[in-house]
Amino acid sequence: xxxxxxxxxxxxxxxxxxxxGLDLEPGRFTVVIGPNGAGKSTLMKVISGxxxxxxxxxxxHGASVDLCQPVDxxxxxxxxxxxxxxxxxxxxxxxxRMGAVAQGALNPTEQARQALSRVxxxxxxxxxxxxxxGGEQQRVQFARALAQVPQPVADGVPRALFLDEPTASLDxxxxxxVLEIARDFADAGGIVLAIxxxxxxxxxxxxxxxxxxxxxxxxxxxxLETVNDEIIASVYGIAGAVGRIxxxxxxxxxxxxxxx
Amino acid sequence: MMKxxxxxxxxxxxxxxxxxxIVVLLLLAAALFVACLLSLGIGPTGVDLHDLWIYATGSxxxxxxxxxxxxxxxxxxxxxxxxxxxxxxxVSGAMMQGLFRNPLADPGIxxxxxGAGLAAVAAIVLGNGILAPVAMVLGNQFLPLMAFFGGLFNxxxxxLIATRDGRTSTTTLILSGIAIxxxxxxxxxxxxxxxxxxxxxxxxxxxxxxxxxxxxxxxxSILPFIxxxxxxIPFVARGLDALVLGDAAAFHMGIPxxxxxxxxxxxxxxxxGSTVAVAxxxxxxxxxxxxxxxxxxxxxxxFLLPGSALGGGALLLIADCVARTVAAPAxxxxxxVTALFGxxxxxxxxxxxxxxxxxxxx
Numbered sequence: 001x002x003x004x005x006x007x008x009x010x011x012x013x014x015x016x017x018x019x020x021g022l023d024l025e026p027g028r029f030t031v032v033i034g035p036n037g038a039g040k041s042t043l044m045k046v047i048s049g050x051x052x053x054x055x056x057x058x059x060x061h062g063a064s065v066d067l068c069q070p071v072d073x074x075x076x077x078x079x080x081x082x083x084x085x086x087x088x089x090x091x092x093x094x095x096x097r098m099g100a101v102a103q104g105a106l107n108p109t110e111q112a113r114q115a116l117s118r119v120x121x122x123x124x125x126x127x128x129x130x131x132x133x134g135g136e137q138q139r140v141q142f143a144r145a146l147a148q149v150p151q152p153v154a155d156g157v158p159r160a161l162f163l164d165e166p167t168a169s170l171d172x173x174x175x176x177x178v179l180e181i182a183r184d185f186a187d188a189g190g191i192v193l194a195i196x197x198x199x200x201x202x203x204x205x206x207x208x209x210x211x212x213x214x215x216x217x218x219x220x221x222x223x224l225e226t227v228n229d230e231i232i233a234s235v236y237g238i239a240g241a242v243g244r245i246x247x248x249x250x251x252x253x254x255x256x257x258x259x260x
Numbered sequence: 261m262m263k264x265x266x267x268x269x270x271x272x273x274x275x276x277x278x279x280x281x282i283v284v285l286l287l288l289a290a291a292l293f294v295a296c297l298l299s300l301g302i303g304p305t306g307v308d309l310h311d312l313w314i315y316a317t318g319s320x321x322x323x324x325x326x327x328x329x330x331x332x333x334x335x336x337x338x339x340x341x342x343x344x345x346x347x348x349x350x351v352s353g354a355m356m357q358g359l360f361r362n363p364l365a366d367p368g369i370x371x372x373x374x375g376a377g378l379a380a381v382a383a384i385v386l387g388n389g390i391l392a393p394v395a396m397v398l399g400n401q402f403l404p405l406m407a408f409f410g411g412l413f414n415x416x417x418x419x420l421i422a423t424r425d426g427r428t429s430t431t432t433l434i435l436s437g438i439a440i441x442x443x444x445x446x447x448x449x450x451x452x453x454x455x456x457x458x459x460x461x462x463x464x465x466x467x468x469x470x471x472x473x474x475x476x477x478x479x480x481s482i483l484p485f486i487x488x489x490x491x492x493i494p495f496v497a498r499g500l501d502a503l504v505l506g507d508a509a510a511f512h513m514g515i516p517x518x519x520x521x522x523x524x525x526x527x528x529x530x531x532x533g534s535t536v537a538v539a540x541x542x543x544x545x546x547x548x549x550x551x552x553x554x555x556x557x558x559x560x561x562x563f564l565l566p567g568s569a570l571g572g573g574a575l576l577l578i579a580d581c582v583a584r585t586v587a588a589p590a591x592x593x594x595x596x597v598t599a600l601f602g603x604x605x606x607x608x609x610x611x612x613x614x615x616x617x618x619x620x621x622x
Binding site: 045048049050069070071072073074075077078079081084086087088089090091092093094095097098099101102109113124125126127148 | 274275276277278361362363498501502504505506508509511512513514515516517554558559560
């Protein structure tokens, strides 16, 4: 289990994260939602070990993250960042291979190929990363994260996937595909933490929803308990939005997992 | 030369350029060997390549005494020095471009060379004065060490100024490099005013950049610096690759980012500073060689860094052959030759014909 306890991050006199506690359990797909500036990305940075909190601490299976070497952390969790630009023309395969190398793979090139085909990018191996579309770049980065933690559980220890807006810049089909892969990862005993903006996708895929506002956890639990009129109104300022169909002349599309 | 090497290869269909990297490294090693032979053979007294081979393999006395003296006392140290200087310049360029995530970062352009030059000139001018005790203790290593610290200071300054939140903007990098370089040049001017005639001659050698006056003493004074930088290549290559994705992503992939950056900054200063100490400022090798190699073998530092060492050595030896022969019996400063070749490549890069443009960089 990965835990954050009493985490507070203060920057320029403003509390980005205010006394947040969060337990990421194996086999559970945890989704963080909340408005812009709620502290979602900051929370993920703290949990991934990238940012030191001002107070509180983060532990990986009981061990404080401060005591873990970057190399050891890299084998326990992979992080999908928001859009990444490169100044040098690495191929898609070379990018994904870096993830496999970080995991200590014996045959990183082969693992990179497998990860690329898992995200539906077989045949894109030799494409220079800067020449790919935004969505393709995002999926290459997702493949890199998958290549870094290819097994949800290894040596009896669950691995973790941290996804910062994994569906941004993806089309509907690929949004679902990426979240399904993450869903499978959790179902196989891995830990998944994702930041999502789309509440429908969050409700569709999350086992556990965390609603963050002004750096605080304002609600936490199953989707039915957290995505309701009261909380959505207080956090996003939109009244009466949950479970209503828009006016008849507006078509609407609700992407749903192909698994059910 | 590198362009010609690019011809036999098609882009790898499977996206894995490992084999291509190895082939290119072998070709570069062969090119370096040929460049060494040319450098040993070409000059006012031509040495027949066949005779040279017999001499090198020790299977008979093929050379006249005069030829042997020229070879052993003049050409051999000059070739060894050219090889080390070329390798050092190209590797420091490639490392710096990786550190700044910017293909335009070159120690010569962004003022690192000027810093090393300033420190070296200070060593020449103050070596008999206030720095005399230090010079006594360090002996042969005094000049390279001073140049190393000069280069280190400017690299560090540049990194502090031009990098915000782990990102380096091209504009800030080049502009602050120009400012730092100008400041170093101004201080160098002050030193020159203080210098006496003999020191002025030494200083003039610097500003031009030359492999002339190569001795084994100079070769051995920079060997530890360049050797150390080449030895660390396998330990920083993976980190520099990961760093291309950004500081955070590199950390996520298990790279101790701050430690890596410190090591690379020291390595750049060591390679650049020590070469400046023995050969003056020779521009553009650090930008041309890595750029051409990226076109041929891709940007992965696993192959780019060793390739730069081999290619930089070969390129500088060939440039030195040109410098020695074009205006014979006079000798062109080698910096003139590398600039004639390198400045157009830099402009080409800046205008962005190969997918690396200013637009792609913040």
